[in-house]
Amino acid sequence: MTLPMKTLPQILVDRAHETPGKLAQRHKKRGIWREYTFADVHEHVRQIALGLHSRGFGRGQTLAVIGENEPEHFWVEFAAQALGGMVVSMYPDLTADEIAYLLNDSQASVLFAQDQEQVDKALAVREQTPGLKAVVYWDDAGMWSYNDALLEPLARLRDAGQVLHRSEPGVFLAQVQAGHIDDVAVVSYTSGTTGRPKGVMLSHRYLVDNAQRLVDAGKVQPGMDYLTYISPAWATEQMYGVAMGIALPLVVNFPEGPEQVLANLREIAVQVLTFAPRQWESLAASLEARMLDAGRLRRAVYRWGLRVGHARNVARLEGRPISLQARLLYPLADALILRPLRDQLGLTRAVSAACGGATMAPDVFRLFHAMGVPLRNIYGATETGILSSHQGATYDLETVGQWLKAHPEAGAALECRVAADGELLVRGGAFSGGYFRKDDPYSGKMIDGWYHTGDAVSRTQNGELVFLERLADLRKLRSGVTFPPQFVETRLRFSPFIKDIMTVGDETRDFVGALINIDMGVVSRWAEERTLSFSTFTDLSQKPEVGELLRNEIERVNRFLPEHARVRRFASFPKELDPDEGELTRSRKLRREFLEQRYAALINGLYARHAMPVDLAIAVTYQDGRQGELRARVLVHGVDAEQRAEQNPQVPDGELCHE
Numbered sequence: 001m002t003l004p005m006k007t008l009p010q011i012l013v014d015r016a017h018e019t020p021g022k023l024a025q026r027h028k029k030r031g032i033w034r035e036y037t038f039a040d041v042h043e044h045v046r047q048i049a050l051g052l053h054s055r056g057f058g059r060g061q062t063l064a065v066i067g068e069n070e071p072e073h074f075w076v077e078f079a080a081q082a083l084g085g086m087v088v089s090m091y092p093d094l095t096a097d098e099i100a101y102l103l104n105d106s107q108a109s110v111l112f113a114q115d116q117e118q119v120d121k122a123l124a125v126r127e128q129t130p131g132l133k134a135v136v137y138w139d140d141a142g143m144w145s146y147n148d149a150l151l152e153p154l155a156r157l158r159d160a161g162q163v164l165h166r167s168e169p170g171v172f173l174a175q176v177q178a179g180h181i182d183d184v185a186v187v188s189y190t191s192g193t194t195g196r197p198k199g200v201m202l203s204h205r206y207l208v209d210n211a212q213r214l215v216d217a218g219k220v221q222p223g224m225d226y227l228t229y230i231s232p233a234w235a236t237e238q239m240y241g242v243a244m245g246i247a248l249p250l251v252v253n254f255p256e257g258p259e260q261v262l263a264n265l266r267e268i269a270v271q272v273l274t275f276a277p278r279q280w281e282s283l284a285a286s287l288e289a290r291m292l293d294a295g296r297l298r299r300a301v302y303r304w305g306l307r308v309g310h311a312r313n314v315a316r317l318e319g320r321p322i323s324l325q326a327r328l329l330y331p332l333a334d335a336l337i338l339r340p341l342r343d344q345l346g347l348t349r350a351v352s353a354a355c356g357g358a359t360m361a362p363d364v365f366r367l368f369h370a371m372g373v374p375l376r377n378i379y380g381a382t383e384t385g386i387l388s389s390h391q392g393a394t395y396d397l398e399t400v401g402q403w404l405k406a407h408p409e410a411g412a413a414l415e416c417r418v419a420a421d422g423e424l425l426v427r428g429g430a431f432s433g434g435y436f437r438k439d440d441p442y443s444g445k446m447i448d449g450w451y452h453t454g455d456a457v458s459r460t461q462n463g464e465l466v467f468l469e470r471l472a473d474l475r476k477l478r479s480g481v482t483f484p485p486q487f488v489e490t491r492l493r494f495s496p497f498i499k500d501i502m503t504v505g506d507e508t509r510d511f512v513g514a515l516i517n518i519d520m521g522v523v524s525r526w527a528e529e530r531t532l533s534f535s536t537f538t539d540l541s542q543k544p545e546v547g548e549l550l551r552n553e554i555e556r557v558n559r560f561l562p563e564h565a566r567v568r569r570f571a572s573f574p575k576e577l578d579p580d581e582g583e584l585t586r587s588r589k590l591r592r593e594f595l596e597q598r599y600a601a602l603i604n605g606l607y608a609r610h611a612m613p614v615d616l617a618i619a620v621t622y623q624d625g626r627q628g629e630l631r632a633r634v635l636v637h638g639v640d641a642e643q644r645a646e647q648n649p650q651v652p653d654g655e656l657c658h659e
Contacts, residue, residue, distance in 0.1 A: 001222070003212050003247040005409040007179040007204040009045070009082035011247050016042035024249065026225075027071050028256040028264050036071060038249075041078075044071075046172045048079035048154070050161030052110070053171065055134065059084030059178075062106045062187065066090040066099065066121075067114025069228045069254055072138040072154065074242060076112045077186075077232070081204070082176045086184045088199070089232035091586035092118070093579065100125035106187050106199055106436065107131055112154075115139040119151065126150060181205045187436050188235040188382050191585035198443075200382045201433030202235065207243035209410035209430035210385040214239060215248060217389035217404055218272070218352035218376065225270040225349075226250040229261055229279075234587055235382040236356050240274055265346030272352045277360035278588045280375070281493055283345060284364050288496035289522040292529060305337025309370035317369055319394040338371050347373045354378045354389070357587055359467055359486050361494035362397040369397075377401055379467060383432045383442070384451060387416070388465045399464035406430065416465075417450065423471055424457045425450040456484075473592070475503075478510050483565040485592075488512065491560070492567075495553040496522045500577050502590050503567065504603050513606035514570040515599060516550055517577045523549070538632050541572040547637045554639050568639050569606045573599070574616060574632035581621065602634055611636040 004011055015022070020039035027034050036044075057063065063080040065087065067073055077087045088106045090099060092114065099121050103111065113119045113135055122135045137143060138154040164171060185204045189197040214220065228241035245252040250272060255264040265273075275283075291299050311326035342348045353368070356378040368375040376390035379400035390401040406414040406429035414429040427450050434441025445452045456468040468474075469484035476482045485503040492501050492514070500517035518541050526549065527534055534540040550570065558566040577583040582594050596603060598618065605614035618630045 001215065001248070002408065003208055003215065003244075005181060005205065005208055005407060007081065007176070007181060007183065008185060008207065008243060008246055009049075009078055009176045010179060012038070012042055012045060012078055013173065013176055015246065015249060022249075023251050024246075025071050025074070025252045025254065026268075027254040028260065028267075031256075033267075041071075041075065044075045044158075045078040045082060046165065047158040047161035048075055049082040049175065050164040050172055051157035051159075052079060052085075052161075053083055053175065054160045054164050055110075055157070057083060057085060057110055060086075061110075062086045062088060062108040063110045063112065064088040064090060064103055064106065064108040065112045065232075066092060066094065066118045067112070067138075068092050068257060069231065069237075069241070070114065070138075071254055072112075073114070073232060074245075074252070077242060078246075081183075081185050082172065082179070084175070084179055084183060086187050086201075088187045088189070089238075091231050091233045093586065094121070095580055096121045096124045100128040101196070102189060103129045103132055105196075109133045111135045113137045116142040116146075119143070119146070123148065123150070179204070181208075184433060186235075186238050188238060189233065190382055191587050191589050198438070199436035200235070201436050201441075202238065202382075203430065203433060205410060205430040206385060206432055207238060208247055209407040210239040210380075211244035211247050212407040212410075213386050213404040213414075213429075214244060214354075214378070214389070217378070217391050217401075218354065220244070220248065220250070220272055220352050222248050222250075224250055224272050224351065225253055225268055226272040227253050227255070227261075227265055227268065227270040229255060230274065230276060231586075234276075234357065236274060236378075236386075239386065240272075262346065266343070267346070269343075269346050269349045271349050273350065274354040274356060274378070276357040276587060277355055277364075277490070277493075278358075280355050280360060280368070281364055284367050284494070285496040285499075285519055285522055287341070287345075287367075289525055292522070292525050302337060305333040305341075306367070306370045308333035309338050309372065310366060313369045313372060314366050317394055318396070334372065341371050342373060345373075347371075350374065352376070356380070356386075358589060359400075359490045361490045361492075363491070363494040365397045379465065381453060381455075383434075383445070384426050384453065385429060385432070387414070387426060396460060396462065396464050399460060399466050402464055418457060418459065419452075421471070422456040422458065422468070424453045424455045424465075426453060427451060475505050476507050477505055477512070477564065478507055479564065481564040483512060483562075488514075488557075488561060488565055488567065491557045492516075492554065494557075495550075497526065497549060497553060500584075500588075500590065502592065502595055504596065504606065509607055511568040512565060513603070514554070514567045515573055515595070515602065515606075516570055517573045518546065518550070520576065537576060538574045538630070541574055542632070542635050544635070546572065547635055551637055551639055558639065566639075569611060569636060570639065571602055571606060571614070571634050571636050574634055575618065575620070575630055605634070605636050608636075611638050 015038040021037050024038045024041050025036040063085050065076050080087050111122055119137050135150050136152050182203050184201045186202040187199040189199050230237045241252050253268050255261045308329045312322050312330045315322045350373050353375045365375055377400045378389045380386035388401040388403050410430040412428040415427050417425040454471050456471050458466045469486050474482050488503050489501045499519040502515045505512045554567050602614050614634045616632050620628045620630050
């Protein structure tokens with residue numbers, strides 16, 4: 001099926017005219033699923049757009065939105081685009097300073113905020129954002145006492161739109177028809193792993209093209225249910241929930257809130273969904289954590305069911321013959337174990353389940369496929385769009401899939417080339433417009449018509465693309481051999497006890513080390529089952545027994561790694577890694593340079609002559625803005641026998657000191 005190559009508001013108008021009663025969106029609010037047809041969505045978008053038009057917002061201007069995934073978030077996007085405006089979506093957990101940066105960099109004149117929390121952030125930075133002329137909020141809970149000229153409730157803006165429509169009924173359609181397929185629809189900011197985020201300009205042509213690539217790759221059909229959970233601040237959600245949702249179309253389901261996602265997912269059992277690796281890994285870890293609480297018999301039955309599922313589903317996926325025993329046992333395993341597991345996760349109807357944004361351990365993929373969930377990798381970048389995906393009935397889980405085809409009206413065919421140093425070069429398709437407000441829109445990455453992605457890749461004999469590492473992140477040890485940090489990290493993150501991990505090592509070091517952020521929920525259950533007492537995260541993370549647990553996990557993975565890439569020493573972070581502290585991006589990618597600076601003393605301790613405890617003092621910021629300091633003695637653990645020769649002494653719990 002070929003998607004219409006029009007602007008998103010033009011497609012919405014067509015949908016409302018051709019199939020006004022067709023279900024478009026569904027939102028769980030206050031315990032009730034509320035449904036919106038295309039006629040309903042069109043009416044909401046028209047009211048908001050004309051309200052904005054009456055306030056002076058128009059073509060070429062930027063509007064920002066901050067909040068969870070709710071229908072209003074999407075309606076505001078369509079409304080701004082209907083007027084020829086650009087939209088910047090923001091992660092709801094951004095700090096006030098991060099919001100100020102994005103508002104100023106994008107030159108946003110209007111901010112739509114979900115609720116009181118987001119309004120308070122906006123008011124806190126009003127002096128830093130002189131270009132911001134209005135803040136519109138759609139959830140008025142707790143807002144009754146606010147009396148500020150900068151603020152306006154969405155209901156009042158919509159009323160103004162209604163008044164304008166009654167007096168000039170042709171204005172909205174004229175504005176929509178004036179839109180062009182190459183207008184900038186979205187300014188999507190990069191994760192900022194190596195510096196300040198940069199705004200990538202995404203046109204309507206880009207969004208429709210990428211939606212087409214995903215439709216072709218994932219067997220997605222019109223009318224399927226889609227769960228919108230990843231933030232529209234991430235370009236992937238702009239392709240799925242926003243563009244594909246309106247252009248295919250899908251029924252876009254909005255959960256009641258982040259805490260209710262799994263419960264809502266189970267109610268709807270959507271057919272299409274996409275998560276980042278951390279979210280899929282979290283689901284896998286939650287299964288393992290539940291089994292820690294189960295009895296021996298239940299654990300044994302669970303393991304048996306997965307073995308049968310692996311023998312049948314994973315073998316079929318990898319093109320291997322399926323044994324007669326697996327064929328005979330699978331119906332029983334599916335009825336008793338695998339289908340109930342899929343039901344618990346809300347994945348009984350999943351047709352297109354995608355993982356994108358970063359690499360994920362193949363073992364996680366195998367776990368979901370053993371359960372009968374058709375999980376696939378997608379790979380790309382904000383600048384280029386989605387480039388490859390697992391396709392067909394068989395594919396290699398170590399890869400990121402086959403090259404995709406662009407929309408027939410997107411432009412030149414999508415092509416790739418691998419440079420001599422292994423870097424992936426790309427051209428064709430509906431490319432992004434480069435970085436917003438930059439003299440060189442591609443920052444020197446566009447050379448002779450080829451975009452240099454900065455990713456080191458290879459190709460299998462079957463033509464599937466293998467992502468190795470960011471070229472800038474490849475590390476070389478003193479011996480001269482290189483190792484890919486993400487390759488090692490993704491395999492270790494399969495452990496339910498490890499939430500995040502950062503490998504370290506450079507030309508001044510002799511071996512690979514690792515810093516581990518334990519999964520507090522899973523490790524605490526493990527500790528309670530063994531009557532291991534603890535008080536805080538810091539206390540638990542530094543228990544020698546937890547160190548032994550992590551050592552076993554590392555040894556298991558080390559067996560599958562080249563000798564030079566094996567982790568030889570490790571330590572546990574004494575606190576959870578936190579985006580608010582700058583340790584992670586909002587999409588939970590590691591900020592390596594920042595972490596290496598912040599935990600320099602701990603990294604040096606990994607490479608000391610003997611594995612001895614390291615005393616750390618780390619500045620922390622609390623949610624109320626207070627400053628503090630975390631002091632902790634962190635154990636350094638050796639993995640192999642040589643590194644374990646000298647053991648750390650027992651140390652007391654970390655200490656939190658307020659300033």
